[in-house]
Amino acid sequence: MDLSMNKLSNRIPREIGGMQNLAHLSLRQNKLQGSIPDSMSSMVGLESLYLSHNNISRIIPKPLEKLHNLKYFNVSVNKLYGEIPSQGPFKNLSSQVFIHNEALHGSSRFSVPPCPTSSKHRSNRKILLVLFLLLAIAVIFVPTTFVLLWIRHRTGKRAPAQAESLSTIRTERISYNELLQATDGLSKSNLIGFGSFGSVYKGILSNGTAIAVKVFNLQVDVAFKSIDTECEVFRSLLHRNLVEVITSCSNLDFKALVLEYMPNGSLKKYLYSHNYFLDIRQSLSIMLDVACVFEYLHHGCTSPVIHCYLKLSNILLAEDMVAHLSDFGFSKLLGEDESDLYTKTLATFGYIALGTCHEPNRGPGRDEHLEL
Structure with a gap:
């Protein structure tokens, strides 16, 4: 997965650790902040991880030593400090992948200062680290919890009114x-x-x-x-x-x-405008939303549906940035005997899926291509 040079901001979400089969991840040259989440140590299939040229701070998590398949790793040009892990995949890394950080230390082969040996210094450092982590948790989670409770409170108040409004629309014809x-x-x-x-x-x-x-x-x-x-x-x-x-x-x-009505417009607006940006959490959420709806269309319906018109302007965003698929004017409902092929070429030229003109008998695979 290559998400480099996308102006992604905010923190790397802890949920990324659930992508255990991901082999390659590049988040270089973005505006990411915060720390490298410990949950990334669960990404056991990871072979390459590039986090260079960001604003990532704090320490390099020692649990990353468990990533035995990791061959390529780069965290240069960040704000990292603390000890560089020395076991597992870190045994084979060069000093270049750690340059231009704030205060890294560790083995001499990484061209960084040695770790302090004084037991008193180590003890003080641990105390400061614990205090820092507790302060970080308080700063992050207390406001986040407050915001979530406030959103739930407002949603709880507005949801009945909105449901009543939409229910009224559905029971009345609009002239x-x-x-x-x-x-x-x-x-x-x-x-x-x-x-x-x-x-x-x-x-x-x-x-x-x-x-x-x-x-x-x-x-x-x-x-x-x-x-x-x-x-x-x-x-x-x-x-x-x-x-x-x-x-x-x-x-x-x-x-x-x-x-x-989708108040946040289309995904195209966010990807091609200098005035709108998506952070990494929003980007992952939108990708999952689109994947879920196509899994439903292809495999969750009594009769599979092929959209045939997938493009950025047809992916609309609600007020909470949940992605919604629209424009089914070119869609095809497949019967039981049509689940794998049909003969009519659907969609307009310019937005037609790659290979359609040469392989017109493909079914749900037609929705694998996204017109940018």
Whole structure:
């Protein structure tokens, strides 16, 4: 996994230790802070670990000596201090992988000062280390616990109102005039996205609920097929990482879907804008969200679903930065006899999966490619 040069900030999450089968991890040239988590010693399959050119501080965890498969390791240009581990994979490392840190010491072969030998000094150092760790735990976990409790308190208060609001929407039909009023007559100022088959507008209903209105371009013949496909797909799916279709509105001259509004926009905005950034925890969470929803689409449904239109602008982010998959206009529902192949080539050129034109009979593998 190479996440280098991505301007990632904050701490390396402790949960990363659960990736026990990961062989290569590069987080170099980011803005990571805090310490190297001890949990990384559980990544027994790790062969290379690059953490250079960050703002990582504190000591190099001694439990990393357990990583017997580790061959390449680099923590240069950081703010590390303390003793360099000398056993396990550290026996074969050169001094270059530790240069430009604050106060590392250890074996002479690492070109660092020797460790203090005075028992009194060692005792004082241990006491200071324990005090420092206790202070760090207090500084980190006390505010974090307070914030989590505050968020839970606010969520507990808002959740019933939001559920009641959405429940009201689902039990009432939304008329064409109500949609026009909610979007200021489909005003350009409320336009939040557009494509070959239609446009998406932000709207505010009379009860204050924010919605997204996907208006189809009826001048395009394929748009009718897209409407039918989305309705058919969403009628059979239910997953926390899918954009929810609240209702629909249709007459002879107008067809639209009323969708759950995603206030943080698309993943593309965060990856291609200088004004928005994702830290490493958010990045991992979004990757897991997308993986979970595709596992559900391919293997968790009665009839597997192939999305066929996976791109960054179709991965939308809710207020809590949970990723939601949208735009099922090109999707394909597979029957029991179609689980491995079908013959019709789906998706638009420019966003079509690599190899589709040459191997059109592939099934769920079509969703393995992401258009950036």
